[in-house]
Amino acid sequence: MTYNLATRAGFALVSACLALTAGLAPAAAQHNLRIGLLSPMTGFLSQTGQDMTHGFQLYLEEHHGMLGGAKVDLIVEDTQGKPDTAVTKAKKLVLQDHVDMFIGGVLASTGYALAPVSTEEKTVYISSIAAADDLTQRQLDKYPYFIRTTWTSSQVNHPLGQWACEQGYKKAVAIAADYAFGYESVGGFQKAFEACGGKVIQKIWPPLGNKDFGPFIPTIKSDADVIYLLMVGPMAPQFPKQLREAGVKLPIIAGGTSYDDYNVAFDSDVVIGDVSALMYSAALQTPKNETFVKAFRSKYNEVPGYYAEANYTTAQMVDEAIAKSGGKFPGAEQFIKTMLGLKIDAVRGPVAFDDMRNPVENIYIRKVEKTALFGDTKPELWNIVIKTYPDVGQFWTYGKDAFLKQPVYSRDFPPCKYCE
Amino acid sequence: MSQKARILTVAAVLLVLAFIIPLSTSFVVLLATRALVFAILAMSVDILLGFAGLASLGQAAYLSVGAYLTAILASKYQFGLGWDFWLVVLLAILLGAATAAVFGLFAVRATGVYFLMITLALGQCVWGLAYRWNSLTNGDNGINLTSRPNFGLDLTNERTFFFLVFGFFTVTLLMLYVLVRSPFGRSLEGIRERELRMQILGYNTWLHKYIAFIIAGGVGGLSGVLWAHTNGLVSPDTVVLTTSVDALLMVVLGGAGSLVGAGIGSAIVFGLREYLSTLVPWWQYVLGGVYVLTILYMPMGLMGLPAWIRQWRAAQSRSAGDQGLLPAQS
Numbered sequence: 001m002t003y004n005l006a007t008r009a010g011f012a013l014v015s016a017c018l019a020l021t022a023g024l025a026p027a028a029a030q031h032n033l034r035i036g037l038l039s040p041m042t043g044f045l046s047q048t049g050q051d052m053t054h055g056f057q058l059y060l061e062e063h064h065g066m067l068g069g070a071k072v073d074l075i076v077e078d079t080q081g082k083p084d085t086a087v088t089k090a091k092k093l094v095l096q097d098h099v100d101m102f103i104g105g106v107l108a109s110t111g112y113a114l115a116p117v118s119t120e121e122k123t124v125y126i127s128s129i130a131a132a133d134d135l136t137q138r139q140l141d142k143y144p145y146f147i148r149t150t151w152t153s154s155q156v157n158h159p160l161g162q163w164a165c166e167q168g169y170k171k172a173v174a175i176a177a178d179y180a181f182g183y184e185s186v187g188g189f190q191k192a193f194e195a196c197g198g199k200v201i202q203k204i205w206p207p208l209g210n211k212d213f214g215p216f217i218p219t220i221k222s223d224a225d226v227i228y229l230l231m232v233g234p235m236a237p238q239f240p241k242q243l244r245e246a247g248v249k250l251p252i253i254a255g256g257t258s259y260d261d262y263n264v265a266f267d268s269d270v271v272i273g274d275v276s277a278l279m280y281s282a283a284l285q286t287p288k289n290e291t292f293v294k295a296f297r298s299k300y301n302e303v304p305g306y307y308a309e310a311n312y313t314t315a316q317m318v319d320e321a322i323a324k325s326g327g328k329f330p331g332a333e334q335f336i337k338t339m340l341g342l343k344i345d346a347v348r349g350p351v352a353f354d355d356m357r358n359p360v361e362n363i364y365i366r367k368v369e370k371t372a373l374f375g376d377t378k379p380e381l382w383n384i385v386i387k388t389y390p391d392v393g394q395f396w397t398y399g400k401d402a403f404l405k406q407p408v409y410s411r412d413f414p415p416c417k418y419c420e
Numbered sequence: 421m422s423q424k425a426r427i428l429t430v431a432a433v434l435l436v437l438a439f440i441i442p443l444s445t446s447f448v449v450l451l452a453t454r455a456l457v458f459a460i461l462a463m464s465v466d467i468l469l470g471f472a473g474l475a476s477l478g479q480a481a482y483l484s485v486g487a488y489l490t491a492i493l494a495s496k497y498q499f500g501l502g503w504d505f506w507l508v509v510l511l512a513i514l515l516g517a518a519t520a521a522v523f524g525l526f527a528v529r530a531t532g533v534y535f536l537m538i539t540l541a542l543g544q545c546v547w548g549l550a551y552r553w554n555s556l557t558n559g560d561n562g563i564n565l566t567s568r569p570n571f572g573l574d575l576t577n578e579r580t581f582f583f584l585v586f587g588f589f590t591v592t593l594l595m596l597y598v599l600v601r602s603p604f605g606r607s608l609e610g611i612r613e614r615e616l617r618m619q620i621l622g623y624n625t626w627l628h629k630y631i632a633f634i635i636a637g638g639v640g641g642l643s644g645v646l647w648a649h650t651n652g653l654v655s656p657d658t659v660v661l662t663t664s665v666d667a668l669l670m671v672v673l674g675g676a677g678s679l680v681g682a683g684i685g686s687a688i689v690f691g692l693r694e695y696l697s698t699l700v701p702w703w704q705y706v707l708g709g710v711y712v713l714t715i716l717y718m719p720m721g722l723m724g725l726p727a728w729i730r731q732w733r734a735a736q737s738r739s740a741g742d743q744g745l746l747p748a749q750s
Contacts, residue, residue, distance in 0.1 A: 042704060078697050082657050083562065088454070088694055095446035112561045113653045120652070132561070142566075179560035208560070411554060 033070040033322060033329055036077060036093030037311075038104035038114070043081035044209050045106050045233045048307050051262060052104060052129060054300050055308035059315035062295070067315065068322025070329070075099065081106065083113035090114055094121040100329040101126060103314060106307075107208075107232075108132035108153065108180035115143040124332045128314040129307060131155075133184045134408045136358040136394060145332045147339050147357045149317055150310040151279055151394075153181050154188025154409055156256055158396035159363045159389040160228075160277035161192025164253055169193075169226040171201045171418075175216065175239070176230035176255075178205035178411075185230045185255040187409025190416075192396065193228075199418040200228070205411070211238045217246045229254035237263045244270045251275070256366075262305035264368055264381050271368045271381065279359075279392075280306045280348040281366045283373055283382035290374050292347045303380075313346040320344065350391075356400070360393040430593075430680055438586055442579045453582045455683075455690035456589045457646045462670040462682035463596055464639035469668070470677030471600055472632045473612030477536050478523070478543025479667045482637045484550055484659035485519050486512035486644020491563040491654040492556065505569035509645050516641020517634050519546075524633040528626060531615075543664050551656040562655025565648060575649065585646050589683070592639060596679055599635070608632055609677075673714050675721025684722050 037056055039049035053076055065072055075097050079086040086105055093099045094117070101124035105114045111130025118125035125146050127135065131153040135146060164172065172193060176182035182205065190200045202221050206213060211234060220227070227250050231239050236258045243252075256278025264271060282293055282303050292312065296304040304312075321338045322329065329335060336357070344351040349362040366383035373382055395403040407413050441452045461483050468474040489512050493499040500508035527538045550557045557563065568575040575581045599605050610618045611625050618625050648654050670689050674681030692710065696703040718724050 041701060078701070080697075083653060083655050084651055084657055085694070087651055087653055088450070089698070091450055092447045092694075092698055095450065109561050109655055109657070112564065113655070116564045116566065116652060411559070 031071070031328070032073045033067060034073045034075070034097060034099040035067075035318070036075045036090070036097060036099040036102035038077050038079050038086055038089055038093075038102055038110075040081035040106055041076070041078040045081040047262070048106055048129075048233055049078070049081075051302075051305055051307035052106075052311045054296070054302075055304065055311035056103070056315050058296060058299060058308075059312045059319070063319065067319040068325070069327030070322050079105065079110065083107070083110045086110045087113050087117055090117045090125075091121070094123050100124065101318075101332075101335070103128055103311070105130040108184070111135055112180070115139075115146050118145040119143050122332055124335055126314055126318070128310045131184070132180055133394070136356045137404060138408060140356055145336060147336055147353075149314045149351075149359060150306075151361075152358055153184035153255075154191075155358075155392060155394045155396075156277045156279060156363050157185050157188030158192040159392055160253060160255070160365065161189045161194075161198070162196060162389075163277070163365050163387060164189075164193050164226060164228075165196035165198050167226075169198060169251075169253075171199050171224045172226045172228045172253075173202040173204065173220050173224040173250075174200055174228040174230075175204045175206065175220070176228075177208045177210075177232050177235060179208045181232065181257075182208075182230050183411050184409040186228065187414060188396075189228050189255075190414050191409075194414070194417075200416060201418045201420075203416055203419065206235070209233065209235065211235060213239055213242045217243055217248060220248060220250075224250060226250060227252045229258050231258040236260060237267055240271050240274060241268065253277075256280075256306060259366070259368060259383060260305040260307070261303050261383055262307070264383060265303040267368075267381055269370065269381075272370055273368060275365060275367050275386075276383065277363055277365050278306055278383075279361050279363055280309045281364050281383040281385050282309075283366070283384050284348070284364070285385075286347075286349070288345070289347050293374060309347050313344065313348060313351070316346060317342060317344055317351075354393050356394065358394045360391055363389040363392040365389075434590060438583070442582060446578055449578050449582050451690055451694050452687075453578070453585050453650055454694070455686045456582075456585045457643055457650050458667065458670065458690065459683040459686035460589055460592050460646065461640055461643040462667045462674070462686050463592060463679055464636040464643070465667045466671045466676060466679055466682045467596060467600070467632055467636045467639070469671055470679070470681075471605060471608040471612060472629050474528075474531065474629065474633075475536050475668065476527075476539040476636070477661070477664050477668060478527075478539035478541075478546075479636070479640055480659050480661070480663035481523070481543040481546040482516040482519060482640025483644040483647060483663065484546055484654075485516050486641035487648040487654045487658060488550065488557060488563070488644075489515055489641075490645045490648035491565055494565050494648075495563050501567060501569045503571045505571060509642065512641040512645040513638045514641070516644065517638035520634045520637020520640070521630075523637070524630050528630045528633055540661070540664070543659075544661065547656055547659045547661070550659050557656070560656060562653050562657070565652050565654070568649050568652075581649070585650070588642065588646060592642065593679060593683070596639070600679070604628070604631070669711060671721075673711065673721055675723025678721070678723040681721050681723040688722075 039052040040046055041049045077089040079089055090102055093102050103126040105111050106129050108130055111127050111132040114125055115135055127148045128150055131151050133152045133154055136148050174186045176186045204216050206216050229252050252274045254276040256276050259276040261282035320342055324338050340353045351359050351361045354360050364385045365387040367386045368381055369384045370379045370381055372379045441449055465476055465479050468476045490508055494501055523542045530538050573580055607623055607628050611628055615625050670685030671682050673688060674685030692703055692707045
C-alpha cells in the first residue's frame, strides 16, 4: 500500500504552498512610522539586546507609542549577535516590513555589515550602539543613509588617555577583546596617552566572548603602573574578579563597556575604585537622568546601562526629527539632514552632531563607588562621575583632517613602540 | 517506489518550487536562496556522511575558502563581477578541492569520532586564519561585497539571483546523484556498510574515501562563492564551527544518504531559524525539539517518512486482521 506518484507530488505541492503563503504578509499601512530595531535577543549578547530594546520601548511608552506626532510600528528583530543574521534580518525589515529606518546592531562587525545594507536598500540605518570608527570616518561617503547617535569606539578613549597622564600613570598594559571595537578603543587610548608622555608597554588580546582569563593574567608585565581594560558583554564582570583573585593590585582604567552600569550594580565590591570612561553614567546627577533611572528601574527592575540610554536617546532624536518634519517621515535623505541639525537635551547631557554624522557630547570619567543615590537608602555600586570632558567629538583635539590621514586604529596601529 | 518515480517526484517538486518561490515576497525569495546555498553545502556533507559513512564537522572550511576567495578577488581586484564570475566559480571549486586534498591526508586515515574531531580541528584552523590574517581577510570585520556579478544577467535582482542559485543547486544535485549511482558511489556505500570486506575484495578503500572527501571539498567551495554573493558579507562568523554543525544537522534532519534530504533539512533549519525567529522569541526551542524528535523517532530523517508511514500502515492493517498479502515493496 503506497501513495502513487500523483498523490505524493500533490502533497509536496500543497505543503510548499502552505509554507509560502505564510510569507505573504499584508502590505504595510502607509501613514505609520515604521521602525525596525535590530538587537541580539539570543546568544552571548542577549542581556545587551534586552537593555537596548527596553530603552527604546520605554521612550515609546512614555510618549504613548508616538514619535514626533506619528504613530510608530516598532518591529524588533533578533540578530543572534551574528553579523550574517543581522544582514538577513535587516533585509527582512526592509523587504517585508517596509520599514522607514532600522536601528541597532551591537558589535563593530555588525555595524560594518549593516551599513552596506542601508546603501543598497536606500533605507536609513541608525547605529545606536555599533561604534566601528570608520563608518563615520574614512568610509562615510559609502553610506549616505547612515547616521550614528551614540559614539565611535575611540571617542571616549582619547579623553581617558589624557586623564591617565594627569593621574601620573606612566606605563600601561592594555587588555582588550580581540576584535575591531577592542583595537579601536586601545588605539584611541594609546594615541592620547602616549601623546602626553605615557607608554603602552604591552597589549593582550583575549578572544571576544572569553570568560576565563587565567591564561592571560599571569602574563601582565609587573613593571606596569596601570591596566587599560576593554571588555564587552559577559566578559566584563569576570575580568576584575579574576584579576583581583590572582592577587594583581594594579589600578584599572577602562573603556566604558567594561563597567556598564547594569553589570556594576550586580558586581561584588572588588570593582570599587575602578575607573572607566563613557558618554553616560546611570549615576549622573541631573534631574533628567534621575527621572530616567527611576522610570527604568520601576519598569524593568534594573539599573539602565548605556545600552538602554543610547536607544532611549535615539528614540528621542527620531522623535524630534519627525516632529521637525511635520509628523511624517520625510524620506531617507531629508531625514538624515534633519537629524544632523538637531541639538538634543538628552539624558546623557547635551548632544549635537559633527559634519561626519557622529555625535559631539560630554565624556564622563567615572569611578565605581558604593553609595546611595536618588533618594534610596541602601548603598549600591554606582559609576560616580569624577570628571567631565565637555563637547568631545570623534577627533578629540587632533583636528579632522590630520586625524583622517592616519589609518584606522587596528591591532597593529598605533604600533606598540614600547612593547618588547 | 521505483527509481524513475523518485526522480520524477524530485523533478516535479523542484519545478513547482521554481515557479512558486519567485511569486512570493522578497524576503521569502531571500531565505529560499540562502537555504539553497546551504543545501549545496549540506549535500557535500551528505556525500561523506550518507555514502562514505564519515561524519565531518569541518565542512564550513570549504565554504569559507570559496567565500573568501570570491570576496577577496571582488574587493581587491574587482575580479569576478562580470563574465569572469564563472572563472571564480571554477577557481573556488578547485581551491575547495585542493584544500580538501590537503586536509584529507590527515582526516581520511581516521573513522568515526576521530574523523569528527580531526575535521573539527582542521575547520577551526581555517576559522583561525580568517580571524587572524588581518591583511587578507580583514579580521573580525569581514569583507563586504559591494555588488553582485552582472554578465548580461543582473544578479543584483534577488529573483534573478535566486534562479542562478537554484540552477547551481539542481546541477549539483544531478551530478552528485550520477556520482552516487556510479560504481564509485556503490563502492562508497560498501565501505560505509563494511570497510573490511571491501578491503578483502581488493578495493583501495582509503583512496575511495579520499576522493569522496575531495569532491565534497569542491562542492563546499562552490557553496562558498554563492554564499559570498548571497550574503554580501564574508566574516569569520560565517566560518565558525556552528556552520559546520548546521550543515551536519541539516543532513541528519533531512535524511542521510538521500542528497535531497540535505535540501529538505536546509529548508527546515532556515525556515525555523530565520523565519520563525521573526515571529516568535521561542524559536530555539522549536528547532531543538525538531532535532531531538527526528533523531529519536526518525533516525532515517524526514526522507525516511514514507517508509515509516508504510511500515506503520502495514502494521495497522496486519493487526486489524486484514486479509490478503500486502506488497512488500512497490
